[in-house]
Amino acid sequence: MMRQTTQGRSSNSSIKDVQNSCDERGIAIQKVGVSDVHLPFLIKTKSGSFQSVLAKIKLTVDLPQEFKGTHMSRFIEILSDWSQKPVSYREIGNMLTDTIVRLHAKRAHIDIHFKYFVEKEAPVSGLKSMLDYDCTFSASLARGEQLDFVLGIIVPFTSLCPCSKEISQYGAHNQRGIMRVKIKQVHGKFIWIEDLAKMLEERGSCQVYPLLKREDEKYVTEKAYENPKFVEDVLRDLVLMLRKLDGIQWFEVECENYESIHNHSAYATHIENVDK
DSSP states (O other): OHHHHHHHHHHHHTSOOGGGSBOOSOOOEEEEEEEEEEEEEEEEOTTSSEEEEEEEEEEEEEEOTTBSOOOHHHHHHHHHHHTTSOBSHHHHHHHHHHHHHHHTOSEEEEEEEEEEEEEEEOTTTOOEEEEEEEEEEEEEEETTSOOEEEEEEEEEEEEEOHHHHHHOSSOOOEEEEEEEEEEEEOTTOOOOHHHHHHHHHTTSSBOOOSOOOHHHHHHHHHHHHHSOOOHHHHHHHHHHHHHHSTTEEEEEEEEEEEOSSSSSEEEEEEEEEOOO
């Protein structure tokens, strides 16, 4: 057994490392790594606990022009190690630092897409249920620089058409919409997904709830009717709210209403650098 082990080590040490060989084409690569990696991940929650999610991940580094390739297996090793630790803003920075060190890179990037669940309480009955939000952690880090972190979230909402309400003798058409929001935060600042989702969904005509009894359905129907909004109204209200949010450098907002009386959607978008 000892002889076999020794021979095995000798054989491994003699395997040629093609990735580290020289490339003479003179082309540096900005991002190289792994994409569409699906792993269970632990996301820190506002309550101090964590939520287990299924994450879809892209992890990359820069590759200098003189190197032929990177070590793809190391990316999976890094992600496997970090999938066992609850992560948020600070841990994402540590993960990228780990990536830079282990891949001998100058810069690393990561995108983590996942569904995050938040408990919601029905407005009248008080019944509790879980609503899912599509979320993204996108970050990049260069040696000696601060973490560049963007939080993305997709929030559903209800909107009711002001024009329909104005011209109709009774009723008004409404639709379910979604807000796609990305925010880049000042270094050291972080907003919890739970808090951001709550602030965003309050800008629609009414919130969306997974579980409603009849008294709740009456409430949300009348709430939307009393608060009619075009897709443009929802977007502008979101912009005003995000401008006031502490620690935001940049944001991007998209609103899309899945129309109930048309076979198309109503759409609006806005991107802004916040100068504070």
